Amino acid sequence: MTLHGDPKKEAWWLIADFHPFTTEVRGIPANQIRKNWCKATEFRKDLIPRDLLFEDGTDAMEESKLSFAIEGQFDGTATRQVALVGVFQECAGPKGRFILILDQPTVGTPNIRFVSAVREDRQFGVLQKGKDSSIVVLTCMQCDDFSILKWDRKKRKFGRQPDPGVQ
Template sequence: MDTAIEGIPVQQIRPDWIRASILTKESIPPKAFQEDGGRDSMADARVAFSRDGDFNGDGIPDKAVVGTYEDRKGGLGQFLLILTRGTGEAWKVLFVDVAAGKPGFSALRAKGKRLQWWFCMQCDDFVEVLWDAKKKTFRLKSGMP
């Protein structure tokens, strides 16, 4: 795990974190995303560990990433981090949410201008990542009916 994500020290993302890493295909076993015959199930499902877009509609580039973290108490989990371009073109934190517990697979899917945080490609375990213009923050809504 790393001590910075996209140049931002992890303690600036969440003060209780000591390490965190963005998921990459290189960081997980190939069998987690390759089907028999070598097909890329992530590509087939249109999910990725990182997505670029303008998720809050302000005209400034944003980047959403998913990964794993470890906190000061030894706790582990998954995270969703949305960054936006700040002054000087450096990334700054726009939103972060965690799923505490055993770290594992999660990925992002873009549905038009909407973003979804998936925890399983073979099931419908995901949340919608929605921009709340009144509160000027994101909120998560279960994707399950």
Template sequence: MMNDRPALHKLIRELQQLIAALCCILVSSAVVARAEQPFMTVEGDTRSTAWWVLAEFHPFTTEVRGIPVGQIRKGWCKATEFRKDLIPRQFLYEGGGDAMEASQRSFALEGHFDGSTMKQVALVGVYEDCKGARGRFLMILDLPTGGKPRIRLLEAVKTPHQYAALSLQDDNTIVAWTCMDCDNFEKLKWNSKQRKFVWLPPPSDE
């Protein structure tokens, strides 16, 4: 029996190494599967319900325009800016035309929204906090020449329907949409007296 101990110990070590290798393979497979998950998934019948209502977005980046998500808002772990190349073409180019271009909407707008010489960008995206809750966000960033972007405005709302887009009116009013083809929007404009961007009240029905 004494002579069998080295062989037994060797067998145990080999089993331990095999188990460790299997664990690494399982973890790596899970990481790869997560990394390969599409940014947007759709479950349901898009013939009866609009795709932007059915769409579920999965943020996968840890910074937006070079700003770490933890600096954007405490408690966020991921945030991804909406981009056309992240949306399946069959939805944005249904019928062969560019639906966003036809409606004059975009996921990001550049301009001088506060009337200053500083260029700004307004953009929309989806975030995921460190507890797994997701929602959409709108940011306005200053884009200084040769410097890092600076957050001027951040609006975020936790919601299962994260789709958002933007359009710009001639007077630099930013229109935030939560759909591709509907009247669900809010308007954001620089208020020179208050020295900040403010949401405009909805128009009166009277």
């Protein structure tokens, strides 16, 4: 991760540029997530400099109940899923942010249930457990820029929910 700006003047997550360096996420090769990906790295706290995560001695993510990965039964079945965010790089060079929802089997490789990927210059993203087994996806830590992912029983897939503030 490199910062393009001064973290004393701007929030670090707004000026962070993440550099994917792994070729798999939770045992799934990047090119099986998306065919044109060569690298994909799941965000983890140990990849962020501690002085950025712990401003004034407190863990801002933990305090806000934000995480790079959350677990739950998001589709209403007994199967546990994990939702996670990270950065990808296409083999041709462009980078961006991704969101994955994976089934967590007791043995073997996780099964991909949902993928969303957006080319972005600033790739930061975090998750929060929402109401009714939903997943709140945020692109910053202290803003109202978010979307909601929820299992749609009729369509039998995960999808974005309409913004609750829009009527």
